[in-house]
Amino acid sequence: MVDKLIAVRTPLNSPFLPGSDSIPAVWAGRTPQLSDWHDVLRPRRLAGLAERGRAILGEAGLGKSTLVRRIARDASAAGDWVTPQLRIPLGADPLKLLASALLALADEAGLPTSRDRRIGALLARIQSVAASGIALTVRQAPGPDPFTVLRDLLIELGRAAIRRGNVVLVHIDEVQNVTNKDALSQVLIALGDAIAHEEPVDAPGGLRITRHLPLAIYLTGLPEFKDMTASRTGATFARRFQTTTLAALDDDDVAAALQPFVIDGWEVPDDLGGMGRVHMEPDAVRAIIDLCRGEPFLFQLAGERAWYAAADGVITRAQVLRGWRAARPEAATHVERILDRLPERERQFLEAMAGLPPEQRTLTNIASSMGLAKATEAGPTSQRLDSTRGIIERGRPYTFRHRAAEAYLTSDWPDVS
Numbered sequence: 001m002v003d004k005l006i007a008v009r010t011p012l013n014s015p016f017l018p019g020s021d022s023i024p025a026v027w028a029g030r031t032p033q034l035s036d037w038h039d040v041l042r043p044r045r046l047a048g049l050a051e052r053g054r055a056i057l058g059e060a061g062l063g064k065s066t067l068v069r070r071i072a073r074d075a076s077a078a079g080d081w082v083t084p085q086l087r088i089p090l091g092a093d094p095l096k097l098l099a100s101a102l103l104a105l106a107d108e109a110g111l112p113t114s115r116d117r118r119i120g121a122l123l124a125r126i127q128s129v130a131a132s133g134i135a136l137t138v139r140q141a142p143g144p145d146p147f148t149v150l151r152d153l154l155i156e157l158g159r160a161a162i163r164r165g166n167v168v169l170v171h172i173d174e175v176q177n178v179t180n181k182d183a184l185s186q187v188l189i190a191l192g193d194a195i196a197h198e199e200p201v202d203a204p205g206g207l208r209i210t211r212h213l214p215l216a217i218y219l220t221g222l223p224e225f226k227d228m229t230a231s232r233t234g235a236t237f238a239r240r241f242q243t244t245t246l247a248a249l250d251d252d253d254v255a256a257a258l259q260p261f262v263i264d265g266w267e268v269p270d271d272l273g274g275m276g277r278v279h280m281e282p283d284a285v286r287a288i289i290d291l292c293r294g295e296p297f298l299f300q301l302a303g304e305r306a307w308y309a310a311a312d313g314v315i316t317r318a319q320v321l322r323g324w325r326a327a328r329p330e331a332a333t334h335v336e337r338i339l340d341r342l343p344e345r346e347r348q349f350l351e352a353m354a355g356l357p358p359e360q361r362t363l364t365n366i367a368s369s370m371g372l373a374k375a376t377e378a379g380p381t382s383q384r385l386d387s388t389r390g391i392i393e394r395g396r397p398y399t400f401r402h403r404a405a406e407a408y409l410t411s412d413w414p415d416v417s
C-alpha cells in the first residue's frame with residue numbers, strides 16, 4: 001500500500017525533547033506547582049497580599065528548570081514582566097546577572113523614560129552593579145551596597161507593575177552554583193526585602209493603607225542549595241521563601257500525558273506538506289510508564305526513542321522497547337550521575353537499603369547492613385536523603401521516592417529483555 005511509504009514520524013516533528021531547555025509539548029503532571037502559580041501566588045501578589053518567594057529544588061532531571069520556564073511562559077502570555085531563566089554558571093556573580101536582567105525589565109516597564117530624578121539615579125547605580133557585581137563591596141566603593149540597589153529597583157518595578165496591573169516574575173536557576181557567600185546573601189536579602197516590602201497606597205475613601213508589591217520570585221536548583229542557606233542567611237531565607245523538593249512524576253501523570261496519543265493521535269505535519277496523526281498502543285504507553293520510572297528526563301528520552309524507532313503512524317510496544325535499548329546507556333548514566341554526586345555515606349545508605357527486601361527496610365536494618373553499631377548513627381543520613389533530597393521516604397518501612405534510583409540499585413533496569 002502506498003500509505004506505508006508516507007513517513008508520519010520524522011526527527012523534525014518529534015514532540016519529545018529530552019534534555020532540551022525548551023518546554024516539551026508532551027507535558028506531564030506538576031499540577032500542584034502550576035496551580036500554586038495560577039491560583040495562589042499570582043492572584044495574591046496582584047491583590048497586594050503577602051506571599052513568599054518559591055524555591056523549587058530537586059535532583060537532576062526532575063524538571064525544575066522546565067517547570068518554572070513554563071510558569072514564566074504563562075506569565076509572559078498574561079502580560080507579566082518576566083526575566084529570562086537566569087542560569088548561574090558555577091562561581092559566577094549572581095548580582096551582575098540579576099542587575100542586567102532587572103535593567104532589561106526596567107526598559108520593558110518604561111522606567112528609563114521616567115522624569116523622576118530618583119529613578120534616573122537608581123538606573124545609573126544598577127548599571128554599575130551589572131558591571132562590577134560583588135566587587136563593589138570588596139573594593140568598598142563609595143555608595144550603597146549592591147543589594148540595596150537591587151532591592152530598590154525591584155521595588156520600583158513593583159510600583160510600575162501596580163500601575164500596569166501585572167506581575168514581575170524573577171527566575172534564578174542553578175542557585176546552588178552561587179559559591180560566594182556574600183553574593184548569595186546579598187541576592188537573598190535583596191529579593192527577600194523586595195517581597196516583604198509594604199507600599200503605602202491610597203484606598204477608596206481617602207484612606208492610606210499599605211500593600212505588597214506584585215513581585216514573584218522563583219529560585220530553582222539542586223537540593224544542596226538548602227544547606228547553603230542554612231547558615232547566616234538561613235532565617236531570612238526560610239521566612240521569605242517556601243521550599244518545594246520535587247519528586248518523580250506519578251505513573252498516572254505520565255499516562256495522562258500520553259493519553260492524547262491513544263485517543264485521537266498526536267497531530268503532526270507529515271513530509272508531504274499535510275497533517276498526520278501518530279497513535280500509541282496502550283501497551284506502548286504502559287511500556288513507557290514502566291521504563292521511565294517517573295523521571296521527566298527519562299520520559300522524554302523513552303518517548304523520543306520510540307518516535308524514532310519507526311516512521312509509520314502507530315507507536316507499538318516493540319518500538320518502545322527497541323528505542324529504549326538504544327537509549328539504555330544514557331538512561332543508566334542519568335541515574336549514575338545522581339548517585340555518584342552523593343556523599344559516600346548517603347550512597348552507602350541507599351545501597352544498604354536497596355540490598356534489603358522492601359518490607360525489611362527499617363532504619364535499624366539499614367544501619368546494621370551498613371555496619372553501624374546503632375540505628376541513630378544512620379539517622380542524619382536518612383534524614384538528608386528524605387527531607388533535603390527527596391530520594392527516600394522514611395515511612396514504615398522506608399521506601400524510595402526516586403524510583404529510577406531504586407530500579408537501578410535493585411534490578412536489571414535499565415536493561416530490557
Ligand SMILES: Nc1ncnc2c1ncn2[C@@H]1O[C@H](COP(=O)(O)OP(=O)(O)OP(=O)(O)O)[C@@H](O)[C@H]1O
Pocket residue numbers: 017018019020022023024026027028029030058059060061062063064065066067221222295296297298299300
Ligand atoms: N512536567 C514535565 N513533563 C514532561 N517532561 C518534562 C517535565 N518537566 C521536565 N521535563 C523534561 O525533563 C527533562 C529535564 O528537565 P529539566 O532540565 O527542567 O530538569 P532539572 O530538574 O532542571 O534538571 P537539572 O538539575 O539537571 O538542571 C527535560 O528534557 C524536560 O523536557
Ligand SMILES: [Mg+2]
Pocket residue numbers: 064065066173174
Ligand atoms: Mg535545571
